[in-house]
Amino acid sequence: MTDDLEGRTFADVSAAVADAIRQIRCMLSLEIVEFGQIALDRAIDIRCPDGSARRIDFSDAVKVLAHVA
DSSP: OOOOSSOOOOSSHHHHHHHHHHHHHHHHHHHHHHHSOOOOSOEEEEEOTTSOEEEEEHHHHOOOOOOOO
16 A cells, blocks of 8 residues: 555546546556556545545456457
C-alpha cells in the first residue's frame, strides 16, 4: 500500500473516479511494457472531504478480451 500524502482536489467524485481509472490504466500499461504481465488484484481508494471513501479496483478499470478465432 502506498499513501498519496499530497492528494488531489477534484470538482466531484465522478472526476476523481475518472482520474483514478486513467491512473490505473497508465500503471498497467507500464507493467505490460516492463514485465509483460499485469496484476489486477490492487485498488485505488478515493477519500472524500466528508470522510466517505470509494474504492476503484484495478480489475474494474480494464476489460480483458480473450482472442476468439
